[in-house]
Amino acid sequence: MMSDLPYQKVLAQYLAAELAKAHYSYIQRNPDSKKAYEDSFAHLPGGNTRTVIHADPFPLTFTRGDGNMLVSVDGDRYLDLLGEFSAGIFGHSDPRIANAIKDAISGGWNYGGTSTYEKELARKVCERFGPSGLELVRFTNSGTEANTTAIATAIHVTGKKKILVFSSGYHGGTLVFPPPLMKGEAVAPMNLPHEFVYAPYNNVDETREVLRLLPRDSLAAILVEPIQGSGGCRPATKEFLRFLRSEADSHGALLIVDEVMASRLGKSGLSAEMDIRADILTLGKYIGGGMTIGAFGGKRDVMELFDPTKSKLFHPGTYNNNVFSMAAGIAGLDIYNASEVDRLNNLGERLRSDIQTLVELPPMFVTGRGSMLNVRFSGEEASMWQALFYHHMLSRDINIAVRGYTPLHLRVSLSDCDKYVQSIEAFVNEHKAMLKLMSNYPVRDN
Known part of the structure; x- marks a missing residue:
């Protein structure tokens, strides 16, 4: 029984099992990205030339971008809520x-x-x-x-x-x-x-x-x-x-x-x-x-x-x-003129408010201002929660940063934001029991 085990052990076992399942599904879905990653080891250390875009077990390889979407080498289309970490504020093909x-x-x-x-x-x-x-x-x-x-x-x-x-x-x-x-x-x-x-x-x-x-x-x-x-x-x-x-x-x-x-x-x-x-x-x-x-x-x-x-x-x-x-x-x-700055900030504030209603208890929370937002986790297992959240979003065809960063770009619509909120709600519901258990224990912001 869960109550028979120390809290931290329960949490570690739970997250390890859930992350293993997420990785398995991800590998099955993305064989071409996996091959591209493995082949790139011949010329790139760890198949990587930019640390922040690495993700375990391997990152997706994209072939093109269009507006608010990215297309992977495996043929899947992802709503892009990362916007190249803010550099891509104009979308992918203005x-x-x-x-x-x-x-x-x-x-x-x-x-x-x-x-x-x-x-x-x-x-x-x-x-x-x-x-x-x-x-x-x-x-x-x-x-x-x-x-x-x-x-x-x-x-x-x-x-x-x-x-x-x-x-x-x-x-x-x-x-x-x-x-x-x-x-x-x-x-x-x-x-x-x-x-x-x-x-x-x-x-x-x-x-x-x-x-x-x-x-x-x-x-x-x-x-x-x-x-x-x-x-x-x-x-x-x-x-x-x-x-x-x-x-x-x-x-x-x-x-x-x-x-x-x-x-x-x-x-x-x-x-x-x-x-x-x-x-x-x-x-x-x-x-x-x-x-x-x-x-x-x-x-x-x-x-x-x-x-x-x-x-x-x-x-x-x-x-x-x-x-x-x-x-x-x-x-x-x-x-990106003054009116677009205001529009995008207002969209971000609405999105942050919607997310906040779903993540009222630690260790999950949202921070940000205007069009810059980050869904985050607290505690010693924060990095595992963050990875699980990242893979949950990819499974629902949404691309974000591994660390939960989502700086909105100009091609993001209100319906795109609603899709993200619905996906967060699904994540919370899926892991509600463990999140509720953790809310009873003190955790620190990382």
Whole structure:
């Protein structure tokens, strides 16, 4: 009987059995994806070149995308609620993006010089994100590059070394700050060797204490996301961000606000919505129309250090101004205008409210703001619950991130959201007994 066994043993046995069944069904359904995965081991370590898209027992292999759908090599169609982790906010085949790229291709590429495209995109970015503190901008190939360059800029400007970062923060492949590991998890960041100082996210009192203990005149920058995308869609409070703005000023440090994901949540970015001005704002994901891009910008006196006629601060990058990203970005910023920002945020808030009514008890809950949502689990077995939830969604033809992340994109409809809610309800009903049992035991948020 369940009551005769220790609680944790019951839970572990239950999840192992349910996950084994889910894996078996998944393997039977996706033989071609399995073969593609196994064959790729000959040329890719673990058949993978991007860690976050791996899934046990193997990831699906997709052959095409169309609108809000993805088609696997096994011939199945999936409703895509992942939107390429925010970069695919325009869906998979917006004709306006496609036409912009075709026009760019018609004029050739790899100029090795400046073009009209980058000048136009820079104008649009500065006009859009000016209220968040961005007066001048420079483009990069990724959000990772934008953040690494922002940190280097802060160190140069201040002459100091220490960078304050926060638990569960993610600012790119070389700037990963996970929380304390949960059972079954393994994270091995390959971070840049800066002098990072760690504080708990969204905690004013403890962050104040961390800052108090720093050596005098040692802080170069505070690096923060106004909502932690990779960290589970945890929004910062206005109080917390205002505190960081004040502390940056008092320490003579730069406030770097990472809006690589968060900028989608406001017409001028989330910082502007929360009345926070960054010294340096970093951007990426959708501002290149779904193509490879990143950007950093901020106060004129800081950014003019990159003016080659005035300074020697060096910022190269062969594809910083590539015509594909520039042209697609020009079209994309017109498509994702203020009214579309509001529409998508409203759709996300309705979806989050609908989900919340279904997951009222721990260990299952939903976090987020606007069009960024994450269904999450607490406790030592959170990763197993998360995997089970992921496979449940795939069995119902819905593609999400393994970690439950679902940033809505422009091709997602209300009926698509309803399908997701119905699938969550089915998951809750299927595992109701165990979820109810767990609600009687204390678990911690991971």
